[in-house]
Amino acid sequence: MSNREKIGPLRTCPLCANLDRKPLFSRDGWDIVECTRCQMVFIGNELTYENQVEDHDWLDDYPKEMQRRKEKHPTLVFLSRYTRHLRAKTNDRLLSQTLRWKTSGKLVDFGCGDASFIERASGRFDVLGLEISPRLAAMSRQRVSAARILEGPVTELAGSALPEASFDVVTQFGYIEHEWHPLAGLRAAFRVLAPGGVAVIKTPNFASWNRRLMGMDWCGFHIPAHCNYFTHRTLAEMLRRAGFEILPRPISDRLPTSDSLWLAARKPA
Ligand SMILES: [Zn+2]
Numbered sequence: 001m002s003n004r005e006k007i008g009p010l011r012t013c014p015l016c017a018n019l020d021r022k023p024l025f026s027r028d029g030w031d032i033v034e035c036t037r038c039q040m041v042f043i044g045n046e047l048t049y050e051n052q053v054e055d056h057d058w059l060d061d062y063p064k065e066m067q068r069r070k071e072k073h074p075t076l077v078f079l080s081r082y083t084r085h086l087r088a089k090t091n092d093r094l095l096s097q098t099l100r101w102k103t104s105g106k107l108v109d110f111g112c113g114d115a116s117f118i119e120r121a122s123g124r125f126d127v128l129g130l131e132i133s134p135r136l137a138a139m140s141r142q143r144v145s146a147a148r149i150l151e152g153p154v155t156e157l158a159g160s161a162l163p164e165a166s167f168d169v170v171t172q173f174g175y176i177e178h179e180w181h182p183l184a185g186l187r188a189a190f191r192v193l194a195p196g197g198v199a200v201i202k203t204p205n206f207a208s209w210n211r212r213l214m215g216m217d218w219c220g221f222h223i224p225a226h227c228n229y230f231t232h233r234t235l236a237e238m239l240r241r242a243g244f245e246i247l248p249r250p251i252s253d254r255l256p257t258s259d260s261l262w263l264a265a266r267k268p269a
Contacts, residue, residue, distance in 0.1 A: 008046030105168030111175030115140035158188035186242035
């Protein structure tokens, strides 16, 4: 199948449903566009969930992108690997961001990947992971008990299968940029949270200085795996549309030098 055939119909703006857009970048037949009404940045055509699972499993797409980058910028990739070891362990950081708002209760992780985060969080929370990739879900079941992993599109699992108002925390770390229906993903989080429950989100920061500097070589670009590119403004607006109240961010989470955007929001009590 040619790449053109895999690229689905035009996608409306995932934030405001507008069809008017301006192209920002293009690669491998995919266009990254900006909504002319709300400035949301996203991949302008659809990829179906079936195609995502069959042809764009994250386990395959991620190493391809890393290889592409390594060939183009060997020194940068080396440095980024090197500095990664200097940073506090990723899962500890994800957990400390979560503990800022809730210290116990039921937690569901949207897009749990290999479940290393929920394994880390299981000392504090009663955990559940949702994962669309069959291979990552299988890896997750090696790490935590199989009953704690639900496999399938997150919007379907949390949008209907899970009981309503039954969780204290929804974590979305590296999920919302992959979700072809991100507003549905946030509404599903809102649905499963109890009143007063919080959603804690980490996604690439499209407003980062590094993105402006690196252009298409920015670490947040994975095409088509990352189909939504958020700034604080567009993510906060989408959370509000799903019913959430935005929680305050410390200065350390607001730096334009950060490639990660952290945001927490509460379901009104
Ligand atoms: Zn829009």
